Amino acid sequence: MRQVVVSAPGVVKLFGEHAVVYGKPAIAMAINKRLRVAALPRSDGHVKIIARDLKAMGLIINVAGNGEIAIETEYGMAMNAISYVRTAIEVAKKYLREPRGVELDISSDMPVGAGLGTSAAVAVASIKAYASAFGYHLTNDEVASLAHEVEKTVQGAASPMDSTVSALGGIHIITLQDRSRLSMGPLPLVVGYVDRESTTKDLVNNVKELRARYPALIGSIMDAIGEAVLLARNALESNDLATVAELMNINQGLLESLGVSTGRINSLIYAARRAGALGAKLSGAGGGGIVIALAPEAVKEVKIAMEIAGGHSFPVEKDDEGARVD
Ligand code: PMV
Numbered sequence: 211m212r213q214v215v216v217s218a219p220g221v222v223k224l225f226g227e228h229a230v231v232y233g234k235p236a237i238a239m240a241i242n243k244r245l246r247v248a249a250l251p252r253s254d255g256h257v258k259i260i261a262r263d264l265k266a267m268g269l270i271i272n273v274a275g276n277g278e279i280a281i282e283t284e285y286g287m288a289m290n291a292i293s294y295v296r297t298a299i300e301v302a303k304k305y306l307r308e309p310r311g312v313e314l315d316i317s318s319d320m321p322v323g324a325g326l327g328t329s330a331a332v333a334v335a336s337i338k339a340y341a342s343a344f345g346y347h348l349t350n351d352e353v354a355s356l357a358h359e360v361e362k363t364v365q366g367a368a369s370p371m372d373s374t375v376s377a378l379g380g381i382h383i384i385t386l387q388d389r390s391r392l393s394m395g396p397l398p399l400v401v402g403y404v405d406r407e408s409t410t411k412d413l414v415n416n417v418k419e420l421r422a423r424y425p426a427l428i429g430s431i432m433d434a435i436g437e438a439v440l441l442a443r444n445a446l447e448s449n450d451l452a453t454v455a456e457l458m459n460i461n462q463g464l465l466e467s468l469g470v471s472t473g474r475i476n477s478l479i480y481a482a483r484r485a486g487a488l489g490a491k492l493s494g495a496g497g498g499g500i501v502i503a504l505a506p507e508a509v510k511e512v513k514i515a516m517e518i519a520g521g522h523s524f525p526v527e528k529d530d531e532g533a534r535v536d
Pocket residue numbers: 226227228229230231325326327367368369371410414493494495496
């Protein structure tokens with residue numbers, strides 16, 4: 211039996227997080243850091259998951275049967291990561307005439323759970339690897355919508371941003387109903403990250419409560435974020451990086467006013483700007499997590515500055531390729 215390895219890129223949100231929940235557009239980019247799933251068919255109908263980078267290991271028993279699927283896990287913290295893989299298998303197995311067992315070995319060359327879309331990448335790569343291991347080809351468009359289904363099932367609610375961009379690669383402008391790929395040149399960014407202090411679910415909920423208390427005010431902030439996204443789209447497509455950077459700074463100010471930035475995020479952002487970044491903002495839900503800086507002339511300086519300010523940091527580039535069999 212043949213082993214198939216599928217990789218899927220991580221994702222950074224460039225513009226429009228939080229406002230996308232209220233129907234505004236957002237822009238997200240696939241990065242040149244990948245998560246890999248190696249799938250090896252098993253003859254016993256069991257699914258075994260080994261994911262040392264996710265601190266997870268599980269045995270999902272009896273994928274071929276219709277009854278309750280039992281999960282046995284080792285390592286602490288396993289359940290959350292295992293839930294994405296388990297749900298991905300349940301979704302992907304509908305496409306196989308005869309669902310069979312598989313061993314999935316998951317590894318990642320980016321930090322997992324930091325806010326780089328790794329849960330979407332796990333879903334994307336697991337779906338494609340499981341189907342491919344049994345000779346079934348799913349297009350990346352199909353994988354994108356199946357992975358979105360997985361994220362919604364596990365999280366309760368999720369925008370299609372991460373699953374779409376991880377499956378398809380490149381940069382996309384996305385609304386809840388629609389998406390379109392932007393054509394543009396390279397976009398070198400420096401990623402910084404600090405520990406999360408709150409979950410995405412709590413932050414989305416905090417914004418919802420703020421909006422309920424100040425509907426007109428928060429509505430105007432959402433409108434302003436939407437406007438920044440549209441201006442950013444034009445600037446990205448004309449490779450006008452100075453304007454892209456300025457709009458990142460404006461978007462950051464608007465996110466700060468929604469209450470989702472933190473002191474530690476702000477320390478990284480100001481350190482990056484002082485070290486030569488043209489623009490810097492949080493990326494994702496906030497409450498800690500990811501900061502992105504656009505610093506075409508000062509990548510090394512900005513990386514060091516964010517580390518001195520208390521974060522981990524590494525440079526990333528746009529990756530135009532989405533999920534692929536390696
Ligand atoms: O926390 P992350 O990296 O999953 O980003 C969440 C982005 C939000 O816009 C806040 C929520 C969403 O589902 O789009």
